[in-house]
Amino acid sequence: MPDNIAVKSIADLPAQVSVSPRSAAESRARYFNTGNAFNVQLPPVPNMVFMDEPRKALSDASPTGLIPCDVSHLMQCPFPATSPLVLAYYGRILGDEELRTDFVASGAVYYVIKGKGVTESGDERIEWDVGDVFVTPGDACQIHKAIDEPAVLWIVTNEPQLAFEHLQVPRAGSAPTDVVHYPSDEIDRQIDLIYKVGRGDDIAGSALIFSSSKQEGSRNVLPTLTVAMNSLPAGVAQRPHRHNSVAISLIIQGENCFSMIDGERKDWAPWATTITPPVSVHSHHNHGEEQAKFLIVQDGGIYYHARAMGFEFIDD
Secondary structure, X not given: OOOXXXXXXXXXXXXXXXXOOOOHHHHOOOEOOOOOOOOOOOOXXXXXXXXXXXXXXXXXXXXXXXXXXXXXXXXXXXXXXXXXXXXXXXXXXXXXXXXXXXXXXXXXXXXXXXXXXEEEEOOEEEEEOOOOEEEEEOOOOEEEEEOOOOEEEEEEEOHHHHHHHOOOXXXXXXXXXXXXXXXXXXXXXXXXXXXXXXXXXXXXXXXXXXOOOOOOOOOOOOOOOEEEEEEEOOOOEOOXXXXXXXXXXXXXXXXXXXXXXXXXXXXXXOOOEXXXXXXXXXXXXXXXXXXXXXXXXXXXXXXXXXXXXXXXXXXX
């Protein structure tokens, strides 16, 4: 910076460079300070509900393809993103057609909203139906085929995480997950077990957490992604709480249900994707007459690893 340019504070300084670099490596150096590069303020993760995307995915007029829930423009992310580290899609597959996915991700999580079909990933093949959850590794492409009638999948990946680091897919055989399948009847059985055993008020809700033999130690489905089927009985509200991870949720079942996010009511809609921003105080409320169900994907694994989840109840 020239000596004749005056600023009132180090916060006003632009990036500084070497006065007389002696190599190309030195010329690439940039210098900031605690005024202009500490506690950097970025656009927040939006508190919102995606409704047009599921409507399009379930429309008879829509072709086979992916429909992203992309709010990267709101967060100033240079890549598609639902949150800084997570990207959600709706995938529509017409009857007897195929959808190929080849995500630049560690892996992908799927929920079957409609229809039945098969997925091939590498040398593995699984058959899926409505209500199933499955996971595929990022070191192989997948071919998804709907059987007879159109199928709709909800798909979540950590593509933004890899894009942020300019990383590529894992090399063959090194993905942090295998193909993992959670059939709907087994999911229901596991949820029933949770309610049969019961819990104390110090436990945040009655959620079924999905993991696998490869990720059993982390209790996640991917090193950075946690996946849970949350449920809420009729007339029940979940205690207000907050945590540092974002929550991307698919509303599966929940008429007359809503969330409170930092004092703002957010009504649920069938098959909508919702974003609960990190650190926000939130609670979920079931004013309906049946059990509510919503599938939640969080970037919780990265906060658990950093010892920084910051979970706490916020009671009035």
